[in-house]
Amino acid sequence: MAGAREPLRRVGMFGGAFDPPHGAHRALAEAALEQLQLDRLHVLPTGHAWHKSRTLLPAHHRIAMCERAFGDLPRVRIDPRETEREGPSYTADTLSELSTEYPGAELFLILGADQLLAFKTWVRWQDVLSHATLAVANRPTSIGPQALLGEAPETDLSSVDIPFVRLNMPLQHLSATAVRARLAGGAADGPPLDVLVPGAVASYISQHHLYQTPT
Template identity: 75%
Template sequence: MAATLPLRRVGMFGGAFDPPHWAHRALAETALGQLELDALHILPTGHAWHKSRVLSPAHDRVKMCELAFGDLPRAQLDQREIHREGPSYTADTLRELKREYPQAQLFLVLGADQLLAFKTWVRWQEVLELATLAVANRATNIGADIPLDQASETDLSGVDLPFVRLDMPLKNISATAVRARVGQAAQSAGALDVLVPEPVARYISQHHLYQSPT
């Protein structure tokens, strides 16, 4: 049997995924294609040190990630941050991935809003040493009441960090907007399809998630 070649290009895409929506899905697809990744680790957040609100239960977010990303070639759901005790930091996960893929170039996939806040991250300098930032721009307006086709690009011209740009259509969708719309007037699964993949919409409806928007 021929020896298995080591993976050369590995991505990390982390987030609360509360819930995973169409912009998350598009970003994963774009990263896999444009970065020519051999693997993309989808990592639901465990204890989110930077989130002021309480996240939905981990098992719900994991299940929704399975429904949103499970059919993407070379994407794999990675639950290590869910099972890690205490605050979960990107630097720790990247260091673990570096040990698992010692010959690979690592990419951290993120959106423009995360890039703008990057220097507030714990050990952000270490993250830069371990991975190349791969950034997709994001619509400036992503509130719950913003029309989905109204999109102006976030200005990244003042960012003094090295990153590669991912070219994908702007999507003014956010998890906050999804949760808000679910909380409005008994949204059906069908009404959510424009915001989240249909299996995720069905899961939200069946399990009565986000009835009280946060």
């Protein structure tokens, strides 16, 4: 049919708490778009995080920060669907929906090395593999509050026995845990906020006085 759009052939899913989205998240999205030659990348803030013991910041704040962190990147869509589901939100369900929305497309799940090591604890992880190729960026072995010190070596993935492709990017000594600790005063000597997170995210955090107490 004249004027019909070409179907999207390579689609990525980048999920996470994004509590808050930080510089390493942005770098990972940029690497995925370029190296996987994605036609579209869905950035999906987590809804009810079944695997996290702490309470996440309300979804509307995390969505707003994602819009500021990733919204200017080409071919990115901030996708709130997981925050709108009732009950726990599972990656397998989202990938099933995306496979229906993009028939015939090759799907990629973007994740960090720490998530890859825990992958077999995910609900219906076999279904995830049936829908998508795992695209993995390595991370330091320590991503807690001390991550900003930048002293931890990269994670050893040599024992992983599931298929994945590597995303080539510099090791990012940054984590949301470290950023929250910095904002709560647990790392007062650390870098300024606008170095840790995109500038528009830093402004949003300051405007709404987020992360002022330890989480």
